[in-house]
Amino acid sequence: MHVPDGFINAPVSVGAAAVAAGAVAVSLRGARRELDERTAPLAGLVAAFIFAVQMLNFPVAAGTSGHLLGGALAAILVGPYTGVLCISVVLLMQGILFADGGLTALGVNITVMGVVTVVVAYALFRGLVKVLPRRRRSVTVASFAAALISVPAAACVFTAIYAIGGTTDVPVSKVLTAMVGVHVLIGIGEAVITMLTVGAVVAVRPDLVYGARGLAAPLKLRVGGELVDAPAARPVPVAARSTRAVWATGLVTALVLAGFVSFYASASPDGLEKVAADKGIDKKVEDHSAKDSPLADYGVKDIANARLSGGLAGVIGVGVTVVAGTGIFWSIRRRQTKDAGPTRVPETI
Template identity: 80%
Template sequence: MHVPDGFINAPVSAAAGLVAAGAVAVSLRGARREQGGTSRSSAAEIGGERTAPLAGLVAAFIFAVQMLNFPVAAGTSGHLLGGALAAILVGPCTGVLCVSVVLLMQGVLFADGGLTALGVNISDMAIVTTVVAYLVFRGLVKVLPKKRRSITVASFVAALLSVPAAAVAFTLIYAIGGTTDVSIGKVATAMVGVHVLIGIGEAVITALTVGAVIAVRPDLVYGARGLTRPLKLRVGGELVDAPAAEPVAVAARSTRKVWIAGIVTSLVLAGFVSFYASANPDGLEKVARDKGIDKKEEEHANADSPLADYGVKDITDARLSGGLAGVIGVGVTVVAGSAVFWALRRRRTNDASPAAVPETEKA
């Protein structure tokens, strides 16, 4: 669903850019809280220490899986958007940042998604998907039994609904700032219809990934915090909640094995499996061709990039070129994402450090 240059006019693209910039700024502050930096809860502090290092990895994994277009209908394909997956694994604000990093890397290095449309893409693919998915997810978690299976089920439904929500958001943006005169009703029907099908694929990928992480390390899943039931004691023949114990700081279990497994999986998906991805146009591309909203599409400013179209320039072997581009993309994304979240953690640590007390006050 990467919107290219020329689909949306300049004023609306600029407005979307401001919305995206504001949302990223808010998410930077919120991500510190999700990683335990401003929470009063020791459980949140410990959970943050465990999930924070995974944020860059989540961004790299989303980049890799987005290369795997899967067929959804005759002549149409789809790919993961990733907002639901990121929000559930590392938190909604951190999730917005993860997807935004992916979109930035794709636009700048791979000429995927217009540079003038970057604000539109972040608003649609990072903000809308993440917010919608996490609201649905939290609502379901509150009413479902407190079990690991419930987290997986809620992840499936949240991811499924987030994709058509993004399709509706794009249609609204196009209705305001589209560059061609087309029937918005027909565009909306086509966009929602195909993206419901894509949403099924998104839901399967999200639920499988979340379920796999929960099976081995539930402490690393942001959406699974508070999953454990309170301890019950039998008093006078009745079960009552045990008194809450004083929070005890414990050392976080190492995330090294999860990191290694995640990186290896991402590299394999982007470097090898991506060669077998569907070559059909994705949902937005197909609708754009069928409904004529691509008539004023502009060539990407970075069309001559050495990595444009997910291939390495001057390497003629398609398999090698695409695989190498995918590996480079995973590497660049994990470095960029990790740098952002490392800076957040450093800022969080500095803010948490006790301020020096002036000598005059000590006296």
């Protein structure tokens, strides 16, 4: 759902940029409460993983594909504030290096793909985990539903922005029907990817899943025929809970997805591109200002072999994103530590 330059007029694009900037500023402050010395580098990894999976377009209908937006996944794994920053980092890297998503439309893309998906997904996720049984499986079920709803919600907000500042004269009702229809299907794919990823991390390291914090049911012991609360377990020091294995596994997975599996992704236009072409809202689309970038369109310039070119571009993208993301999140974490001292590790499932 990367909006290119020319879909939305300048005044509305500026307004969306202001909204996005405000959301990022709020998220920079909020992320200080979400990050600790273990999760700061993992947040950079989440951004890189989302970058990689976004390269894997999957077919959803005849001539149409979809890809992960990632807002729900990021919010559940590392927290809503950090999640907004993760998606913002991904969109910035894609726009500058790969000419994917217009630079003048960056505010629109952050608002739609980052803020809306994160807010909708995390609000629904938290609501569901409060009413579902306090089990790990509830986290994966809630993540499926949250991701599913977040995608058509983002499509609705894009349509609202188009209604205010669209550069073509196409009935909004037609755009809304087409956008929601195709993005419900894309949302199913988003939900499956989110559920599987969250489930995999919860299965091995539930303490690293932000959305699973505080959900542990008290352990019961039978004493004299009655169930009583067991004494609280002594917490394992943060330093003893190494994240190296998770970090290495996640990075290797992202590199494989971007560097190899992406070659087999669907070549069909994604949901927004398809709707834009069918309804005519792309008549005034503009060339990307980074169209001559050495990595434009996810290929390395002057490398003729498509498999090698795309794979190398994907690996470079993962590398740049993980370095940029990790640097940003470590900086936020260090600022938090300086201002407030060490944080307490919450109880997990």
